Amino acid sequence: MPRHAVTLSRLAHAASGRLLAARHARSLARHEMRRRILTGALGVVVFLATTMGMAYSNLQGNIGRHDVDDLLGDDRPTRDDGQEPPDDPQQGEPLNILVMGSDVRTEDDPDYGETLGMRSDTTMIAHVSADRSRVEVVSIPRDTLVDIPSCQLPDGGETAEQYDAMFNSAFALGGQTGDVAYGAACTWKTVEALTGIPIDDFVVVDFAGFEAVVDALDGVPMYIPEPIDDQRADLSLEAGCQVLNGHEALGYARVRYGVSGDGSDISRISRQQQLVAAIAREALSVHLLTNVPALYRFLDASTKTLTTGDWVGQLPNMAGVATSLRGIEPDEIRFATMPFDWAGARVVPSSDAEAMWENMRADRPIDADITGTGEEPTTEEPTSEEPTSEEPTTQEPTTEEPSEETTPECTR
Structure with missing residues (x-):
């Protein structure tokens, strides 16, 4: 076999090896990236869960039951x-x-x-x-x-x-x-x-x-x-x-x-x-x-x-x-x-x-x-949606007219 044929065969084998190594390296890099992303996401989840748990515990602990x-x-x-x-x-x-x-x-x-x-x-x-x-x-x-x-x-x-x-x-x-x-x-x-x-x-x-x-x-x-x-x-x-x-x-x-x-x-x-x-x-x-x-x-x-x-x-x-x-x-x-x-x-x-x-x-x-508006009610509430056989004594009805002096609405 001619020497140049052997050389070409070796070169092709070496190139194929380098290509496989590069692919393997990229695969490892992608795997490492996924691992880091998953680890980071898990860390965020654990942090949020811990923070929320601590917040819940702190709030519940504030209350004397x-x-x-x-x-x-x-x-x-x-x-x-x-x-x-x-x-x-x-x-x-x-x-x-x-x-x-x-x-x-x-x-x-x-x-x-x-x-x-x-x-x-x-x-x-x-x-x-x-x-x-x-x-x-x-x-x-x-x-x-x-x-x-x-x-x-x-x-x-x-x-x-x-x-x-x-x-x-x-x-x-x-x-x-x-x-x-x-x-x-x-x-x-x-x-x-x-x-x-x-x-x-x-x-x-x-x-x-x-x-x-x-x-x-x-x-x-x-x-x-x-x-x-x-x-x-x-x-x-x-x-x-x-x-x-x-x-x-x-x-x-x-x-x-x-x-x-x-x-x-x-x-x-x-x-x-x-x-x-x-x-x-x-x-x-x-x-x-x-x-x-x-x-x-x-x-x-x-x-x-x-x-x-x-x-x-x-x-x-x-x-x-x-x-x-x-x-x-x-x-x-x-x-x-x-x-x-x-x-x-x-x-x-x-x-x-x-x-x-x-x-x-x-x-x-x-x-x-x-x-909750700070004003008097302006309409009279109904006494009941469904009449009952025993009605309470009626309170004096509130006026349906708005107050002559209204409280100004205050904002920041």
Whole structure:
């Protein structure tokens, strides 16, 4: 065989080897690239899962949950259909949550009041309709004269029944050892005895932590109808549209002096309702559910202020209620104060109060003072979609005419 033929054969074999080596190298490179991409993607998934898990754990850990069922006794109102509160709050059953604002006073914080110790300055029943189309929030004045049932104490003892006692003393009686859950349970029993409304669970909001909730929203736009200068509440505001920060919002919720009114709890309730309505409007307007960082900041601040019952304090249940209410508009959130008559410097439930409680028990709309828009309702709600054989006494209908003086709409 000629020498040049052997040389060509060797050259061809070498070229083929180099081609195979190049293909193998490219294959290894592609494999390495896929491995890196898969490893990177897995790392991202693990990071997100860990971050979300930590966020969930942090938020759930913020909430102080207490099971108070054993503290409520057996003499409680029941639902007409006998059903328990829904495990899936998105469907089918009304929800009644007792909301209390806890204001703990110490010798270092005397300006907001004379009484030291733990007490509930604000108590509301938040009713969520079964079809999740409306939310009604009814304030019970703290100065209401009520009968307070005997309540259990952490040491196994019980408090004595109280007659014609101030309503907010129920929280102080049950919580006299400093245990918020026992204070909440005593208030819960008192509310059920007063209204006959079956309460599903409770939330206690720490007033001091309330500042962080407002600050997490970067403040709350609100119309201030008159200048306020109250050193006791550490509050000075000009009249007109303002964006209240957390400290100012807390002062506005507490303020009694330097404003129109008689300095009583009754005059303060309307300002608190206006403030809660403004917070609801702001939370709805900034689309929290689609802004993950803002949502986490808000939830982190909110959950740190809460002590709750066992059911409502579970984040999946909270999320279920929030999701089922995601389409609600501010005018479908309504605020009212328990109808009352004056009894000297105190108040007692009026004859119209029972009509309000009956409508709430039957999941019918109630007459409201303002809506989440900050305005009075402009239309009269129907009493019931399906007439029943037992109708409650009719409350005085709200006017269908808009108020002559409308509150300016404030924005940032």
